[in-house]
Amino acid sequence: MPELPDVEIFKQYLNATSLHHKIEAVEARSRDVLADLSSAELKKGLQGHNFKSTCRHGKYLFAALDNEKWLVLHFGMTGFLKYFKKMEEDSPHDRLLISFANGYHLAYDCQRKLGKIYLIEDSKKFVKEKGLGPDALGPNLNFKFFVEALGNRRAAVKSTLMNQKILAGIGNIYSDEILFQAGIYPKTKAGQLDKQSLQTLFKEINKVLSTAIEHRADPEKFPASYIIPHRHSNGNCPKCGEKIVRLKISGRSAYYCPQCQSQKE
DNA sequence: CCTATAGCCTGACGGC
DNA sequence: TGCCGTCAGGCTATAG
Numbered sequence: 222m223p224e225l226p227d228v229e230i231f232k233q234y235l236n237a238t239s240l241h242h243k244i245e246a247v248e249a250r251s252r253d254v255l256a257d258l259s260s261a262e263l264k265k266g267l268q269g270h271n272f273k274s275t276c277r278h279g280k281y282l283f284a285a286l287d288n289e290k291w292l293v294l295h296f297g298m299t300g301f302l303k304y305f306k307k308m309e310e311d312s313p314h315d316r317l318l319i320s321f322a323n324g325y326h327l328a329y330d331c332q333r334k335l336g337k338i339y340l341i342e343d344s345k346k347f348v349k350e351k352g353l354g355p356d357a358l359g360p361n362l363n364f365k366f367f368v369e370a371l372g373n374r375r376a377a378v379k380s381t382l383m384n385q386k387i388l389a390g391i392g393n394i395y396s397d398e399i400l401f402q403a404g405i406y407p408k409t410k411a412g413q414l415d416k417q418s419l420q421t422l423f424k425e426i427n428k429v430l431s432t433a434i435e436h437r438a439d440p441e442k443f444p445a446s447y448i449i450p451h452r453h454s455n456g457n458c459p460k461c462g463e464k465i466v467r468l469k470i471s472g473r474s475a476y477y478c479p480q481c482q483s484q485k486e
Numbered sequence: 487c488c489t490a491t492a493g494c495c496t497g498a499c500g501g502c
Numbered sequence: 503t504g505c506c507g508t509c510a511g512g513c514t515a516t517a518g
Contacts, residue, residue, distance in 0.1 A: 224511055253495070280512080298512055299496080314496090333496050335512055376489060385513085394511040449511095471490060474509080491517080499509085 223296030223336075225357055225390030226433035228282050231294075231302050232275050235284060235327070238304040240272050242321035251316040253334040266290050266340045267319065276344070278356050279389025283344050291344050297335030303328040357390035358430050367423050374411035378422070380471045381411040390430070393473050394449060399429045400477065401448040406484045407468065407475045452476040 223231070247267045249260035266288070273285045284292045294300070303315070306325050311318065315328035317338060329338065341347050354370070355361040370387050371378075381387060382396040391399065400407050403425040405418055414422065436442040440449045446459055456465040458478035468475045 222511060227511075295512085297495090298510065300512095333494090333510085333512095335495060337513085374488085380489080383512095392511050397511095472492085473512095489518090491515105493514085493516105494512100497510090500507090502504105502506085 222438075223280055223298070223300055224392035224395050225277075225280060225430055226395065226438040227301075228277055228280050228296065228390075229358075229434050230438045231296070232277050232282055234302055234304070235272070235275055235282070238325070239284075239319075239321070239327045240274070242323050242325070243271050244268055244319055245322050246318075246320040248318040248320075249316070249338075250318070251331075251334055254316045254329075254331055254336055254338050256337045256339045258340055263317075263338065263340055267292065278344075278348050278359075279353050279385055280392070281348075281351075281353075281389075283347075289342070291339075291341050291347075293339035293341055293344075293347060294329060295337045295339075297331055297333060297337070299333045300329065300331040300336040303330055352386045353389040354385065354387045355389065357388045357426055362388070364420070364423050368419055371411045371414065371419065376411060377408045377470050378405060378411045378414065379407040379473075379475050382426075383473070388426075391426070393475075394452070395429060395433065397452060397476050398433075398447060398449050399425050401482060402429055402446075404482055406482045407470060407477050409485065448476065448478070 244267050247264040249255060249263050255263065270286045270288050273287055276283045280295060282294045286292060304325060304327050311328060312330060314330045314332040316331045317329040319327045371381060374381050379396050379400060382391045382399060383393065403421045405422060443449055448459060451457060451459055451465055454467065458465055458481060461480045463478050463480040465476050466479050
């Protein structure tokens with residue numbers, strides 16, 4: 222789930238459910254998802270406090286606490302948030318359980334434990350230390366920067382889009398969608414894209430990510446022209462009907478339409 | 487500096 | 503049914 226649009230929805234979800242409620246109890250159930258802090262430290266940082274506001278950078282969600290600290294959540298491949306009242310809804314994959322004074326709970330569910338939880342003082346510093354590029358939907362992103370960032374890259378454009386140090390937020394699924402909408406073959410070397418392709422690509426990054434957010438990051442609600450719902454073996458291109466092809470690029474699966482995303486010489 | 491790969495973790499699925 | 507390999511919306515350390 223968790224690429225930029227998904228995390229944006231998690232942020233909205235946290236805002237709608239969990240702000241300004243006093244945190245009464247904290248259960249950190251897996252050491253694996255705790256970055257560089259103990260469960261006791263996490264508990265100490267959260268208990269008795271409340272969330273004031275949130276923000277997001279790439280795939281990271283930041284929740285500001287009233288003690289000037291930030292809870293930072295990264296969702297790995299399988300993470301998501303769950304707000305509920307009855308403990309029957311608590312699942313074995315809920316790695317962190319925050320219980321509020323109003324009787325509700327916020328769970329961080331992360332089946333594969335590839336996500337990470339941090340407690341930090343300074344969100345700007347965190348982004349810098351992680352080496353994250355500008356948020357793919359953020360205000361600091363302009364075409365000039367984009368062209369320079371892709372400049373002399375020899376890697377496949379798909380890998381470049383997924384490189385969090387260049388742009389933060391795009392993952393395996395949405396890179397496929399962006400390249401499909403832009404009509405670009407995913408293995409094209411980033412540095413070999415002509416001006417026209419770069420312009421289209423730049424525009425589609427914004428368009429695809431905002432469209433996904435508008436539809437609550439739910440593929441079932443996506444426009445009929447989107448490849449994501451057809452992104453599997455046996456899938457057919459929603460634009461031309463051609464059979465969708467799978468490639469391996471830097472260890473990740475790329476799905477594309479050989480008709481609409483033809484390889485240029 | 488850049489790029490590609492293995493490893494981390496759990497579970498679902500298909501083939502034999 | 504069991505076992506095996508593969509795959510899965512990510513990141514990191516490491517090697518070339």
